[in-house]
Amino acid sequence: MIQELSPANSNGRRGQSLIEILVAITVGVILVLSAVLLLLVSTRVGRENRFVQGASFLSQELMDKVTVFADRQWYCAGDGSVFPTCGIYNLQKGPRYKLESFAGGPLNASLGDEPISLDGVDYLRYFFVENVVRDRCGIGNITTNQAAPCAVTFGNLGDAEDLSTQKVTVVTTWLPNGGEAKIVRYLTRSRNELFHQTDWSG
Numbered sequence: 001m002i003q004e005l006s007p008a009n010s011n012g013r014r015g016q017s018l019i020e021i022l023v024a025i026t027v028g029v030i031l032v033l034s035a036v037l038l039l040l041v042s043t044r045v046g047r048e049n050r051f052v053q054g055a056s057f058l059s060q061e062l063m064d065k066v067t068v069f070a071d072r073q074w075y076c077a078g079d080g081s082v083f084p085t086c087g088i089y090n091l092q093k094g095p096r097y098k099l100e101s102f103a104g105g106p107l108n109a110s111l112g113d114e115p116i117s118l119d120g121v122d123y124l125r126y127f128f129v130e131n132v133v134r135d136r137c138g139i140g141n142i143t144t145n146q147a148a149p150c151a152v153t154f155g156n157l158g159d160a161e162d163l164s165t166q167k168v169t170v171v172t173t174w175l176p177n178g179g180e181a182k183i184v185r186y187l188t189r190s191r192n193e194l195f196h197q198t199d200w201s202g
Contacts (some may be wrong), residue, residue, distance in 0.1 A: 048179070054118045055172040055181035058125050062114075063170045064128055065099050069107045070166065070187045077156050088129060088166055088187065096126035103111040125172040132165040132186065142186070 022088040070088040091097060091109055098114035099107045113124040134140050137150035138160035150158035165188045 004180045014066045031045045049120070051121060051174045051179055051183060054121055055123060055125075055174055055179070058116060058118065058123055059172040059181045059183045062099070062125050062127060062172070063168070063185055066168055066170065067109060067185070067187060069099060069109065070168070070189075072106060074164075074189045088168075089163070091129045093130055094128060096128055097128055122175045123172050124175070125170065127168055130167040130169070132162045132167050133159050134165075135159050138162045 055170050066088070068100075073087045074089050075087040076090045088109070095111055096113055097109045098112055100110055101107050113126045116123045116125060133143055133145060133147050135143050135145070135158075137158055141163075142162075142165075143159055145159045147161045150160050165186055168185050168187055170183045170185075171180055172182075
């Protein structure tokens with residue numbers, strides 16, 4: 001027995017097929033847009049990682065140079081007229097510095113940023129120096145307190161500047177979006193420290 005579809009039944013099926021096609025197209029567009037968005041985010045994250053890796057490498061390189069510079073000369077020799085920034089302790093606290101070597105000579109600090117291009121990315125790097133304050137009149141633990149007069153006769157009470165320690169911060173920034181990589185290290189003039197024997201009983 002052959003059953004004929006009524007016109008009303010046929011129109012309903014055609015409308016249902018049209019809705020299914022529209023839903024399929026919408027789902028396809030959403031999937032394509034999601035894939036494109038994921039690809040863009042992945043590309044951006046990859047670029048950011050490249051910037052961070054380059055900046056971290058340059059920061060560590062400068063920190064190593066600053067460590068050598070500080071170890072070579074803690075204080076300025078002479079009146080400082082030739083190299084007014086020759087010793088790390090004598091650097092002004094706060095301004096940005098870069099390290100330079102003239103004619104293959106030793107490293108010297110000068111004011112300003114150091115522009116560097118690495119793998120097609122432009123970076124700026126610099127370092128700045130801060131004094132370090134310790135409790136127990138400058139021989140205890142590092143503290144964020146301000147230096148104050150010490151009462152040595154009353155058990156080394158008070159906070160004082162440690163003349164043999166400097167806090168060095170190295171910063172490298174990249175220009176496309178202004179990100180930065182930062183390294184902080186406390187440099188100590190350890191080779192000039194003295195050994196104090198206070199108890200001879202042992």
